[in-house]
Amino acid sequence: MTARSILIVEDEPLIAMMLEDFLDSLGHTVAATCDTVADALARVVQGGFDIAIIDVNLNGEQVWPVADRLAAQGVPYILATGGHIEPPPAQHASVPVLSKPFTLDAIEPALTEACSR
Secondary structure, three states, rough: OOOOOEEEOOOOOOHHHHHHHHHHOOOOEEEEEEHHHHHHHOOOOOHHOOOEEEEEOOOOOOHHHHHHHHHHHHHOOEEEEOOOOOOOOHOOOOOEEOOOOHHHHHHHHHHHHHHHO
């Protein structure tokens, strides 16, 4: 396993904290946590992380501009969802998905898949 620096884009504080704990226990570091599309876009421009885990819906706002920016910069990312979403735009359809509620066992395979694309 390779230790990675990860950007979390999640609007639910408890879910973000749980994900941070899971990533820490797996030996990864959290570069930052963002809870809005605007904050996430600014953080993506700053860089300094290896991969992002992004919730597809941030307080009713779709996260596709963040996914577009990550893809344009060649930064791997994972889509996180609680389900009940429309299919992602075609350019994001093959991206790994982490379903909520997250499990520790699901995170590492998703990270590996995203980074090997």
